[in-house]
Amino acid sequence: MARPSLKVLEKEKPKTDLATEQSLYEVRKKIYPRAVHGWFAAWRWALVWATQLVFYGGAWLEWNGRQAVLFDIAQRKFYIFGLVFWPQDFIYLTALLVVSALSLFLFTAVAGRLWCGYACPQTVYTEIFMWVEKLIEGDRAQRIRLDRGGLSARKLGLKAGKHAAWLAIALWTGFTFVGYFTPIRGLWHDVWSANAGAWSTFWILFYGFATYGNAGWMREQVCKYMCPYARFQSAMFDPDTLIITYDPQRGEPRGPRARGADLKQLELGDCVDCGICVQVCPTGIDIRKGLQYECIGCAACIDGCNQVMDKMGYARGLIRYSTEHAMQRGLDRAQTLKRAFRPRVLVYSAILWIVIVAAAASIWLRVPLKVDVIRDRAAIAREVEGGRIENVYRLQIMNTTEKPRRFALAAEGLPTLALASPAEVDVPGASTSEVPVRLRIDPGAAAPGTHRIEFEVRALDERDVKVEEKSVFIVR
Ligand code: SF4
Ligand code: SF4
Secondary structure (H helix, E strand, O other): OOOOOHHHHHHHOOOHHHHHHHHHOOOOOOOOOOOOOOHHHHHHHHHHHHHHHHHHHHOOOEEOOEEOEEEEOOOOEEEEOOEEEOHHHHHHHHHHHHHHHHHHHHHHHHHOOHHHHHHOHHHHHHHHHHHHHHHHHOOHHHHHHHHHOOOOHHHHHHHHHHHHHHHHHHHHHHHHHHOOOOOHHHHHHHHHOOOOOHHHHHHHHHHHHHHHHHHHHHOHHHHHHHOHHHHHHHHHOOOOOOEEEEOHHHHOOOOOOOOOOOHHHHOOOOOOOOOHHHHOOOOOOOHHHOOOOOOOOOOHHHHHHHHHHHHHOOOOOOEEEEOHHHHHHOOOHHHHHHOOOOHHHHHHHHHHHHHHHHHHHHHHHOOOEEEEEEEOOOOOOEEOHHHOEEEEEEEEEEEOOOOOEEEEEEEEOOOOOEEOOOOEEEEOOOEEEEEEEEEEEOOOOOOOEEEEEEEEEEEOOOOOOEEEEEEEEEEO
């Protein structure tokens, strides 16, 4: 049998490789979300205001003559209102991360992507940037017309105005962010007098351009391709998780009709196929196709569809928060909510409360004093006047309050053990003092060897502020 020539084989080779690769890298189609009003949009805006008031305003709050919230990395101290946290308080950062993670698990198990839809910075800044865009270029139809139209002075003016406004917001955001790490009033003065340090300038520009790029240009692509949470959130869903759902039993068959038309006669469901739910969607998806990973749970499609239902005189809720079980089994609202209290949710809630209460109690009971005892390694034990034995230590005394304090030092654990250095020491507020301490015992008071002793450091103005630290006394 004749073998096919190489040329023939080349011709017959399927062209799947190239075709597959091309389909994987879909060119982005610009999305023009239509403005929407309604209950959920109002909630989203309430959260935009709340989060941004805290973020932009928090950096300017004063407390006891200093910035109320300041993460002073250079000095390795975090100030949060009346509390000062040190690197030794790392456990509280761990608790904060555990609480954040558990909250995310809990809210996702109960109501899907609540965080993404209402409070995520990407959503919040995109909302602000879209509001600016609408203010300058108009709503969806006007923006589409503007982009499709030719270059003109008006178009250039509108685009320049929009980008200038975006950049102003973005740079202010970058400035505020850096203002949490370096005192914001000084930073403000430095920026205006062109004296800001290289690192401050870098981080203001970096964070500013990240905001401009993510909220102005990337938008839904951040959620679709960059955010890891979008990828694993489906693993936290179960059939009783509230998700934004289109009700196909009620909506289908979809189709246009006149207002007041007889649906039975037309054999149509409630969906008028107006496409509003797609037009308002910031990620450009059609929720009628079912739950998709691109859905950030913003509920804009609920508000949009409810407006259509109102106009048509139909009941609201063709698109609504519901669960897979509620849809399949026809559960009513009370039955659906009851299923929210399932074991998984109760376990998450219990662990979350335990961690919150433990962390709060630990902060409440925290002694604002830390002491480290370091033995002087150069002189293990030495004989001084009168044949006494002396050991030398360094005490690191950390006053974690903001007021200066005087501390009394004492040691016990051996007969005749006494301080041969000053018994009181002053430590300024929110700082550490390193104090050399000499301890002595009388000759023959202890056998040669290593003996356990205990230092006590106590604030003179508050009896409860005291720390006991163990160490050893060596006799040779
Ligand atoms: S907005 Fe409501 S009625 Fe209009 S297409 Fe979407 S689901 Fe159908
Ligand atoms: S489908 Fe609805 S809830 Fe999901 S992102 Fe689009 S508008 Fe928001």
